[in-house]
Amino acid sequence: MSVYALSVIVVTVLLLIIGKRRKSKVLLGWGIASLALLLITVGPSFISGFMDGFAEGVSAR
Numbered sequence: 001m002s003v004y005a006l007s008v009i010v011v012t013v014l015l016l017i018i019g020k021r022r023k024s025k026v027l028l029g030w031g032i033a034s035l036a037l038l039l040i041t042v043g044p045s046f047i048s049g050f051m052d053g054f055a056e057g058v059s060a061r
Contacts, residue, residue, distance in 0.1 A: 012038050016028065
């Protein structure tokens with residue numbers, strides 16, 4: 001996992017936790033936007049990795 005992906009995960013978690021505890025709609029909104037960015041950037045690589053692993057498992061049988 002790259003440094004970019006890890007930093008986006010950490011920032012997303014921090015924004016969501018701090019926004020929830022302080023009941024700040026601005027921080028919570030930024031947390032949701034960061035979560036959307038995380039899904040857009042990391043999601044496709046996760047899906048392709050899952051498909052590659054599934055194909056290797058099927059071909060191993």
